[in-house]
Amino acid sequence: MKKQLKDLNLLDRFLFAEATEDPVIMQYILEIILGKDIELQPLCATEKEERVTQTQRVVKLDVCAWDTEDTVYSTEVQKQNTYNLPKRSRLYHGIIDGKQLPSGEVNYNLLNDSYFIMIMPFDLFKRGRYRYTFEMSCREESGLVLGDGATRVFLNTKGTDTENESQELIDLLRYFETTTAEVSNYSGSNKIQEVHKRIERIKASEEIGVRYMQAWEERIYDKMEAREEGLAEGRAEGRAEGRAEGRAEGRAEGFVDGFNQSIIKLFAKGQSEEMIADIFEMSIEDVKAIVALK
Numbered sequence: 001m002k003k004q005l006k007d008l009n010l011l012d013r014f015l016f017a018e019a020t021e022d023p024v025i026m027q028y029i030l031e032i033i034l035g036k037d038i039e040l041q042p043l044c045a046t047e048k049e050e051r052v053t054q055t056q057r058v059v060k061l062d063v064c065a066w067d068t069e070d071t072v073y074s075t076e077v078q079k080q081n082t083y084n085l086p087k088r089s090r091l092y093h094g095i096i097d098g099k100q101l102p103s104g105e106v107n108y109n110l111l112n113d114s115y116f117i118m119i120m121p122f123d124l125f126k127r128g129r130y131r132y133t134f135e136m137s138c139r140e141e142s143g144l145v146l147g148d149g150a151t152r153v154f155l156n157t158k159g160t161d162t163e164n165e166s167q168e169l170i171d172l173l174r175y176f177e178t179t180t181a182e183v184s185n186y187s188g189s190n191k192i193q194e195v196h197k198r199i200e201r202i203k204a205s206e207e208i209g210v211r212y213m214q215a216w217e218e219r220i221y222d223k224m225e226a227r228e229e230g231l232a233e234g235r236a237e238g239r240a241e242g243r244a245e246g247r248a249e250g251r252a253e254g255f256v257d258g259f260n261q262s263i264i265k266l267f268a269k270g271q272s273e274e275m276i277a278d279i280f281e282m283s284i285e286d287v288k289a290i291v292a293l294k
Helices: 013-019 023-034 085-098 167-177 181-187 190-204 206-245 248-268 273-280 284-291
Strands: 045-050 059-066 072-077 114-120 131-134 150-156
Touching: 013 072, 013 190, 013 206, 023 059, 023 072, 023 114, 023 150, 023 167, 023 190, 072 085, 085 114, 085 150, 150 167, 167 181, 167 190, 181 190, 248 273, 248 284, 273 284
Parallel strands: 072 114, 114 150
Antiparallel strands: 045 059, 059 072, 131 150
């Protein structure tokens, strides 16, 4: 069932993208997450599509922002554990860095510091922490950090280790899960309360409400089109295989094989396992098993 705009939380990508176009909201979120003052440049890019070459898969970076020292912040919300997030963050971080230098530039010290931040309602690493921060370090020499300027941060709204995290970050992550006045007021954080005032205006906007409806309709049409394409391919390949075998069991096996191949093709075209599972009303585990057949 489709949520109303007023019922969305910051973990919903549409609201997150709309909210973080406001530089004040983006700045306050980053300041609470990173525990430092940040002065952002005016422009934030949301749902930015990146493709290194025409033959490579499309990657959409949720939100990119730059501060006045040209540090790059890419931030996204991820509601489902797709079991590939560490490596996905590696790809995304590489894309962010690859866009910073012009073609032919060999002075890699011109690369800006960059952060990739992912906010999730589950504990990716099962350690109970609200925050997991990763930087390159030397295995053989304890305390030796590579210093390449790249940082990846994974945030878990379900954390339990309250002793080693700031209360303001814990409150912010709770607010991501339940984006309401009650939660923002309970936090006592002026920044979270200001964020909520601005989000209330977003939820009350008729223009943004229309955009939300259009985005929802487009997503439904995309799902229907992909589902019909996949089912049609599965039926066609299944019938062809069945005719070749000339037996009932051959037709059944052919249909299954064609259906599986349709899923594999959609995955190869860049559809996520989560989206494929949604299209065919399957579990992600079943999709993973079929994709592994390739």
